[in-house]
Amino acid sequence: MNGAARRYAQATHETASPERLMVLLFQAALRNIRSGAAALEAGRPADATKSLARSADIVVELHATLDASKAPELCDSLGEIYRFVCLRLNAALLGRDPRAAREAERALAPIAEAFETAVASAGGR
Secondary structure: OOHHHHHHHHHHHHHOOHHHHHHHHHHHHHHHHHHHHHHHHOOOHHHHHHHHHHHHHHHHHHHHOOOOOOOHHHHHHHHHHHHHHHHHHHHHHHHOOHHHHHHHHHHHHHHHHHHHHHHHHOOOO
């Protein structure tokens, strides 16, 4: 990324609403999962490790944002999905298994899409 693009990305993140930041986190997690799975499929485990570890870190952060006092049942459900995603990412990392990474992607993608749709509908873009 060149200097101008980096500054633009930084300004975008610094001025984004909390909801928009969540959308960006979901997008980054999915992007890294897809990149990691593709790297495993191409026989590049070092590249996969970097991407899958980043996505796992993001999912852990997403899990930390859950506030059970506001929506306990939703938080329980999301927490289970986030834990599943992390387990599959760990399996992908340890076993160099792109299928496990794709399972994590399939579990996380609908949540990311729903959250992005909700934020867009609320005018949080």
